[in-house]
Amino acid sequence: MKKNNYHHGDLKNNLISLSIDFLQDNDIRDLKLGHISSLSGTSKTSIYRHFKNKDELIKTLMVIGFNEIHNSLLKVLTNNSLPLIDRYYQGGRVFIDYALENPNMYRLLFGNDYNHIRNEVYDITAEDCIVFSVLKKSIxxxxxxxxxxxTDSFKISVMVWSSFHGLGSLLIDGFAEIEKLNEELYNESFENLLTAYLSKKVKVVSSIPFAKKFMKPNIES
Known part of the structure; x- marks a missing residue:
């Protein structure tokens, strides 16, 4: 990573950007405040004016990461030009693709190493909980x-999230080299969720080829 030039008013944002860039190729456990401050071209003590310790920086990064997923998911799940089943399908892909494109950020957000910090910024039971709330509302x-x-929308949302999270985690950790089966495994996971949670009383409208088996005639969704 190269050092950045900055304006004093932009130092905090610059430090955050450098930290996010660092996570593209490095584990969060290897992030050091002094190193990030040095990359910004400032003294090693400069970062402490904005983050008193690593935990404060991690908290900021978590908020950014969760908001990135939330905004991408919100855009898909509220796209009324698509059938709802298609929105669910694309929403799951948003989750998986974020993990694949940002594996170290994903591990930071959902791993156990910084669970104590996540608990400060993320409450899955809150009505306005980012990411989870938009999933629950779409359910x-x-x-x-x-x-x-x-049935209980909270439980369905947790089960849907668990399915996508589990697959995303296996993919980014290279489990059994399953990345070449990414699309196939995702489709089967989604089909299993449809089997479990689709009502048997409606016609399902969808452009997804394998969803045809769930389509019922005469009743519009």
Missing amino acids: EEGQKRGILIK
Whole structure:
């Protein structure tokens, strides 16, 4: 990584950007405040004016990462030009693709090493919880429209998230070299979720080829 030139008013944002760049190729455990400050072209003590310790920087990075996933997921799941099933499908891909494109950030967000910090910024039970809330609301939309079975939306959301998170984690950690099966495994995971949670009473509208088996005639969703 090269040192950056900066304006004093931009130092904090520059330090954050450098930290995010660092995570593209390095584990968060290897991040050192002094190193990031040095990369910014400032003294090693400069970063402490903005982050008193590594935990504070990590907290900031977590908020950024969760918001990136949330905004991408929100864009897909609220796209009313697509059938709801297609939105679910693309939403899951957003989650998996974020993991593949940002493996170290993904491990930071969902791993155990900094669970104590995540608990400060992320509460899955909160109504406005980023990422999870937009997933849960889309599940509830499907339930209201009769597309999904009417059971606990929180539990369904957790199960959906668990499925995508599990696959994403296996892919970025190179488990059994399954990355070449990425699309096939994702499609089968999604199909299993449809089998578990689709209502049997409605017609499913979707452009996804393997969703055809779930389509019922005569009743519009």
